[in-house]
Amino acid sequence: MASGTRERIMDVALQLFAERGVAATPVTAIEAAAGLSAGSGSFYRHFKDKQALLAAVVEREIALVRKDPAVPAAGTLAGQLLSDLDFLGRLRPLMTILMWERNRAPEVAEHVQQVMADRGVELGTAEELAVAPVEAVRADPQAAAAVMMSAMTGYFLTTEYFGRRPAGIDPQRFASTLARLLTG
């Protein structure tokens, strides 16, 4: 169960890091949560130090998200937005850690951004907007795409970090209204 422990350490670390931040998570707490004796250096048999663990955790999460099939472009924009919200949900622990570490480890921030860009959450669906019959969208498609992306991340972050959905609106209702605003 050698690498079993290693995986378990990464599992609990992901959770603890996202919950309390890297700086506020002592190695001893990680050991305890992983079923090792707290204070024993057993952790160091698996990772050089906490930074190495952080890097490994981030790598693993990114790989996991990347492997996930990017959803075969649902037909409707609303459907696309819904699946994007789901995608963001899977990125959540990573985004949380990123927000904590953005100053101390900017590489991590860029890495996550890259993943999001790859997935197309940022601007990929903007193509669908090009043919929208809505006047405001035709007037400035780029700004409209920015509104779309902002609304998505805002809805997601509000839900995740402030503990409640904006105005209590559920994801379906949100996605469908956003889509209708953009495409008429």
Add this chain to the structure above:
Amino acid sequence: MASGTRERIMDVALQLFAERGVAATPVTAIEAAAGLSAGSGSFYRHFKDKQALLAAVVEREIALVRKDPAVPAAGTLAGQLLSDLDFLGRLRPLMTILMWERNRAPEVAEHVQQVMADRGVELGTAEELAVAPVEAVRADPQAAAAVMMSAMTGYFLTTEYFGRRPAGIDPQRFASTLARLLTG
């Protein structure tokens, strides 16, 4: 210069807390940044401990934001949105700290939420939406308000935390496009 030092401590603490988090900011660093000798306990002449300082800083920021006249409701929705973005900017250090401390100090989170709600960022401007000629808005005004609020916080948070504006769109362009999407 007794209370002068106290104020200075709060000033630098707000900055350091927002930059690196409370847990990652030792009292010694606060002392140093405030012009005191690092490691001297001079800090403790002004605050009982770091938690007390955090509470005081949050209180002071909230009071400051509250005192600020809530902008005399600009005529256009776009104008309103722009001033709301500015308001969010002033809340920024507080929101950063909140995101870090939300698990350790949920009261702080609720406190800030209350301020935002009071200001009307959340749903106050929804009234303007009631008369909008846009079909999607009339169909579900509450969801439209949620989209508006999400777009605002999303634009703000993306700018602040990911270091760049969504699609490089500036605030004016963003606000005006969002307003046009909502009101036609």
Add this chain to the structure above:
DNA sequence: GTCTATACCTTGATAGAC
């Protein structure tokens, strides 16, 4: 009110027995 000095605790990290 700020300093030097210090006691204490927590955390990071290693050594060596099992």
Add this chain to the structure above:
DNA sequence: GTCTATCAAGGTATAGAC
């Protein structure tokens, strides 16, 4: 690979001189 034991470093907090 995990444990007990251990230490150095860093951080909290207090005491007492100035």
